[in-house]
Amino acid sequence: MSNYLSEKARGLIPYVAGIQPQEPGWIKLNTNENPYPPSPRVLEAISRADIGRLRLYPDGDSNTLCQQIATHLPIPAEYVFAANSSDEVLAFAFGGFFSGKANVMTPDISYGFYPVWAEMYDAGTNIMPLRADYTIDPHAYKGADGVILANPNAPTGIALSLDKIETIIRQNQDSVVIIDEAYIDFAAVESAVNLVETYENLLVIRTFSKSHSLAGLRVGYAVGQPHLIDGLQRMKNAFNSYPLDMLAQMAAAAAISDRAYWDETRSRIIQTREQTSYRLCELGYPSLPSQANFLFVRAERAKALYDFLLEHKILVRYWSKSRLDQFLRVTMGTDEEMEAFLSCVKQF
């Protein structure tokens, strides 16, 4: 560690993302990317772009993109904020709504980045254990200074129904409740976007990385009442006035305009998930009931299975933490990739 590091930087424990091997030949089921390419409209939009305009700064508020997102949901455009990945939107939200608070509730098993932002923005967390069956107990989330949870949750894949989300929002009306819907497009439950016009303390955060096949483009957004959107804009303008480049804005708008393609690819992934879960169960590896684009697969010898898959150039995710170390998180690939994965598991 450099002697020049600030005390703040020394104290941080950064998030560790899944491996991104840069050489070909891997079956990559470790970072919940979409196995299908983005909508053909994305290439079309980027090819059509006036490259001469890249000498100018882009629209710092991504208005055209926000309008397109608003049309897709649908919701008024003043309820939408876009930035450079949902990770960035989440960071702005932690800074804007949780900084300095003492009792920000979040599940013990959830997205590993939440405690990192809490540390970064000096938010005290109240880590809420999942129940024995790995579900969130909505009644426990009461009187918080802030709530952050993923729905469906990661890495469990388990989703809460909208009435349970509403319970949490109602029990915490004096603080902001953030629902991270990175995986909602693969779920059968209703989105919390449907509650945004009713509750002034609800912020829903989403990404183009998973259901729009654009993890490499880095685009995320938030949906909330205009006073919360103002709060995010305030944080953005204290950090980076132009978080989304011109090409990313155009490409993301093109992707979300192609509803038919989005619907087809997400249905295919849901179908692959159901088939894979069934076949893994037959092999003696049951999964938690997932509503995301991955399965959290129970395996007594999870680490050994992880290593075996790795030897066969199949990447999945494993955490050597209590309550997680008897599972592997497996992203849904193409049917062909899942065949290769299943035959490797069978061999093991």
Ligand SMILES: *Cc1c(COP(=O)(O)O)cnc(C)c1O
């Ligand atoms: C993937 C993921 C994100 C990050 O998405 P990006 O937009 O790619 O930064 C956020 N939250 C959860 C729960 C995720 O799984």
